[in-house]
């Protein structure tokens with residue numbers, strides 16, 4: 394029951410509180426890879442990830458995978474969920490950027 398309440402609260406908030414928000418350092422890192430990236434595009438990617446990717450399983454932490462693993466996972470998931478091209482690009486931008494945040498801390 395407590396789990397259900399937590400789940401509902403999560404959905405109501407639009408995203409799990411644990412999903413990190415981009416900061417200015419993330420934006421400059423993102424721009425190295427995605428020249429059009431901005432704080433707004435990363436926030437949109439975060440929202441799209443929370444909105445489109447949490448209906449079947451819990452959201453995976455962006456830092457749980459490398460950039461390459463995310464791109465593969467998004468390809469895989471497109472068999473499960475139909476994403477608009479723009480949506481896909483925003484989700485990829487957010488996940489790839491946030492995964493790089495912990496590049497030194499990731500487990501081997």
Ligand code: HEC
Pocket residue numbers: 442445446447448449450453465466467469470473474476484
């Ligand atoms: C329609 C249901 C559904 C939706 C929506 C969905 N997934 Fe999944 N996802 C699954 C299933 C089922 C699995 C486990 C089977 C598998 O690995 O293919 C999975 C597994 C995963 C995995 C672990 C497998 C791996 O490659 O490491 C990741 C990461 C993932 N999903 C990310 C996403 C992302 C990102 C989105 C949004 C674009 C998303 N999922 C949306 C059904 C879904």
